[in-house]
Amino acid sequence: MSKKQKVVSRSSAEAEYRGMAQAAIAIAHNPVQHDRTKHVEVDRHFVKEKLDAEIISFPFISSEYQLADVLTKAVSTTVFLNSLDKLGMRDIFAPT
Known part of the structure; x- marks a missing residue:
């Protein structure tokens, strides 16, 4: 007899993106953590700039x-x- 599953598994990529989104939301709502993570935005812009200039590639x-x-x-x-x-x-x- 088959039984309806209560849990649906996600792909690893989807689970990682969901986890990152939830962490970002938690950081945004916590002013203490937000002040500690401002460097992440600087790093993101740095990497994006290098990608656009084709200095690095993935x-x-x-x-x-x-x-x-x-x-x-x-x-x-x-x-x-x-x-x-x-x-x-x-x-x-x-x-x-």
């Missing part, structure tokens, strides 16, 4: 090279095994 990196993907999303078996190898994780139950 290229797309495929899952093959993103080691964190194995911990946050479904990846192919090949990517999974390669990531585990790069992270130095071994199957302790594998025959030697």
